[in-house]
Amino acid sequence: xxxxxxxxxxxxxxxxxxxxxxxxxxxxxxxxxxxxxxxxxxxxxxxxxxxxxxxxxxxxxxxxxxxxxxxxxxxxxxxxxxxxxxxxxxxxxxxxxxxxxxxxxx
Amino acid sequence: xxxxxxxxxxxxxxxxxxxxxxxxxxxxxxxxxxxxxxxxxxxxxxxxxxxxxxxxxxxxxxxxxxxxxxxxxxxxxxxxxxxxxxxxxxxxxxxxxxxxxxxxxx
DNA sequence: CGTATTGCTACGATAAATGTAGCAATGGAG
DNA sequence: CTCCATTGCTACATTTATCGTAGCAATACG
Numbered sequence: 109x110x111x112x113x114x115x116x117x118x119x120x121x122x123x124x125x126x127x128x129x130x131x132x133x134x135x136x137x138x139x140x141x142x143x144x145x146x147x148x149x150x151x152x153x154x155x156x157x158x159x160x161x162x163x164x165x166x167x168x169x170x171x172x173x174x175x176x177x178x179x180x181x182x183x184x185x186x187x188x189x190x191x192x193x194x195x196x197x198x199x200x201x202x203x204x205x206x207x208x209x210x211x212x213x214x
Numbered sequence: 215x216x217x218x219x220x221x222x223x224x225x226x227x228x229x230x231x232x233x234x235x236x237x238x239x240x241x242x243x244x245x246x247x248x249x250x251x252x253x254x255x256x257x258x259x260x261x262x263x264x265x266x267x268x269x270x271x272x273x274x275x276x277x278x279x280x281x282x283x284x285x286x287x288x289x290x291x292x293x294x295x296x297x298x299x300x301x302x303x304x305x306x307x308x309x310x311x312x313x314x315x316x317x318x319x320x
Numbered sequence: 321c322g323t324a325t326t327g328c329t330a331c332g333a334t335a336a337a338t339g340t341a342g343c344a345a346t347g348g349a350g
Numbered sequence: 351c352t353c354c355a356t357t358g359c360t361a362c363a364t365t366t367a368t369c370g371t372a373g374c375a376a377t378a379c380g
Binding site for chain 3: 242243244268269270271272273285293
Binding site for chain 2: 110125126127128129130131132134135136137138139140141158178179194197201202204205206208209210212214
């Protein structure tokens, strides 16, 4: 087998590419799940924890902070986490996963 | 309120909803990245490792096995990992992330 | 006052990922 | 044949991430 694309700079491995940062952020545990659970309406931190199979608050808090810094999630005035406009937009991009998962269902 | 203690089984699939299993699988480290790097053409395990910023082969092998069992990735005859038809389909569903990430660009 | 929320954190235990090294199998060149 | 490079893949000790439980300060209501 030839060297193919393995020579040095392979596609997408250049540092600073936004999609890589995004894939890294979304690839951390509970990130996708949090966005998914907030897709309809805001949830309090504890309601979100319940929705996420009682995931430990440590990591949930970490993910929420990261997602807030990324501009996808915000903490509302009277409490409760919700998606920002950007977050809703992001959520919409991988919403087809739902239909895909239903067909996948191995 | 359900309190079922998780016991290292399949994470995120306790609800039985396929989308949860899918979010869990894709939420593991390097899963999204692997699919992303394979989006165009197959790569050998080592080329994939190079593309994934020299990620450790241990976890890459683990993810590849999981993605193969899920039916998204396959190992070609003459070597090299590539997406299955299902994998290409999945990859297409979150390909808009690229454009989104470019606009996001915090 | 007591009680019940909220968001959030400490911390030891456990699971996962990293980094380095190396294996057996395959194939091509000499 | 031997030599060597490459393939997919694994061992293992170290580091990092996550879990699970408990609890904090702030707020609100009676």
